[in-house]
Amino acid sequence: MVKLSELVASPWRGLSEAEVRRVVGVTSNLVSKLDFVTDWRLQKAYYLAEVWSIDERLCRLSGADFASWTHGPWSLHVREAAEILEAKGILVRTKQRAKRRPEAEFLKVVKADQLPDLGEKDEEFLESVSKQMKYLSGEKLTEIAKGTQPYTATKRGQCIDLGAYLESVKRKHEQLANSPRAAALIAEAKAE
Amino acid sequence: MPAYRLIRKKVFGRDLSRAVRRDAIFDLRVERRIQKLTENPKHHGYHAGGLIKCNWVAGVGDWAIIYEIEEAAQTVTLLRFLSLDEL
Numbered sequence: 001m002v003k004l005s006e007l008v009a010s011p012w013r014g015l016s017e018a019e020v021r022r023v024v025g026v027t028s029n030l031v032s033k034l035d036f037v038t039d040w041r042l043q044k045a046y047y048l049a050e051v052w053s054i055d056e057r058l059c060r061l062s063g064a065d066f067a068s069w070t071h072g073p074w075s076l077h078v079r080e081a082a083e084i085l086e087a088k089g090i091l092v093r094t095k096q097r098a099k100r101r102p103e104a105e106f107l108k109v110v111k112a113d114q115l116p117d118l119g120e121k122d123e124e125f126l127e128s129v130s131k132q133m134k135y136l137s138g139e140k141l142t143e144i145a146k147g148t149q150p151y152t153a154t155k156r157g158q159c160i161d162l163g164a165y166l167e168s169v170k171r172k173h174e175q176l177a178n179s180p181r182a183a184a185l186i187a188e189a190k191a192e
Numbered sequence: 193m194p195a196y197r198l199i200r201k202k203v204f205g206r207d208l209s210r211a212v213r214r215d216a217i218f219d220l221r222v223e224r225r226i227q228k229l230t231e232n233p234k235h236h237g238y239h240a241g242g243l244i245k246c247n248w249v250a251g252v253g254d255w256a257i258i259y260e261i262e263e264a265a266q267t268v269t270l271l272r273f274l275s276l277d278e279l
Contacts, residue, residue, distance in 0.1 A: 055253045055254075058238075128224060172254070179244070182243070182258075182274055182279050183244050185203075186271055192201050
């Protein structure tokens with residue numbers, strides 16, 4: 001019999017009901033905005049939306065955790081959100097011809113009227129990042145995701161600490177505000 | 193539709209071309225941010241304090257767009273594109 005101490009701790013923390021609703025909302029929103037979304041593309045697009053939300057808005061999009069796998073960031077929370085949407089009949093999987101394979105399974109929102117409301121700001125942000133991501137292949141999205149600072153800073157198999165990344169970006173912005181060099185560079189531009 | 197007219201200082205152009213060299217995706221991200229600033233500059237950035245007070249800041253990764261808003265003329269002037277790691 002396996003001893004309790006021998007069990008490997010799961011990297012996934014449980015989310016509250018509100019957090020799950022939020023991840024479900026972001027997942028359905030992303031799938032509806034991106035064309036030809038496989039599970040793979042959804043995972044990478046969701047991760048990039050989280051990182052870009054921190055980079056650009058200094059806040060998280062949702063509480064979803066991501067782990068650093070060899071093939072890029074991956075989230076059990078996002079996977080579970082897709083399963084919840086499938087169980088509700090909001091999202092379906094369809095097999096279609098794919099670019100690099102004879103066939104692939106794509107996710108599609110079929111009940112767009114039942115998409116959860118994320119609020120104007122978040123929907124606008126997702127609309128804007130989706131426009132940029134929808135023309136990128138799964139491979140390209142993976143390459144970009146693997147190049148992000150939170151991914152490169154995390155050991156394989158560990159959870160990516162997006163909370164710590166958010167705090168580090170906030171600190172950098174505080175340093176910017178108090179930087180004499182930045183003030184001098186801005187004054188130079190104004191004098192132009 | 194852009195509500196504000198965009199003015200780019202020459203130094204901003206130089207900062208940007210150095211930063212986005214050989215990175216088309218980052219270039220697109222920056223242009224997406226700039227497009228948003230022309231639509232609603234106060235909504236997509238924040239009013240800075242400290243030594244750079246009175247200026248507006250919009251982050252893009254480890255970089256920041258520094259800009260000013262002229263409400264009367266309905267213009268957004270892009271001043272600098274600064275690396276947050278080199279300050």
